[in-house]
Amino acid sequence: MPSVNVALKIDDNGYANCATAESRIEASLDRVWTVVTDVDNFAGRVPMIHRIRVDGKRATVQLRFKMSLFSVGFEFVVDEHSEEKRWIELRYVSGEPRGIRLRFDLEPLDDGEACLLRTTGEFDVMSLGWLAKYFLKHHPEIQCGVLPGVAIGLLEAMRRAAEGKPAH
Secondary structure (H helix, E strand, O other), X not given: OOOOEEEEEEOOOOOEEEEEEEEEEOOOHHHHHHHHOOHHHHHHOOOOEXXXXXXXXXXXXXXXXXXXXXXXXXXXXXXXXXXXXOEEEEEEEEEOOOOOEEEEEEEEEHHHOEEEEEEEXXXXXXXXXXXXXXXXXXXXXXXXXXXXXXXXXXXXXXXXXXXXXXXO
8 A cells, every 4th residue: 555645734723724735646647647636527536626617717517515415616717827747736726625726736756657756735614614613612622634635635635646547
């Protein structure tokens, strides 16, 4: 099993506000770049992403958080920014969660035959609506795990796609 390094940024109030996960991907830089820039297919690849509508460099993303008998949905709009085969970032425009930023940084390894992929997730966890606020009020210890979960989830979804493994 590949190792994953995770870094967490904590704000002045002691809450996580950004997390980064990184790991070696056993696929070429070109293959990983193709996967991370295929935003149209994130819905079939990334947990919680229910649907995506891409219009040029802008994407509308619908999330679905399922709990037992019901689910809660969120929607946000991001703009895509990138530097060819180095990084791609989806930056917040509107919606929930506020301030969302999803970033993928790539570094070639083994002359481009493998790749170091670094994924970053950042957003205001408390902007996720009443259900998340209620849950975090009663379990504040979980707040430090939300963003690392996002960063690791993005990393593993891209690993599976790039290495040709089935999605969860």
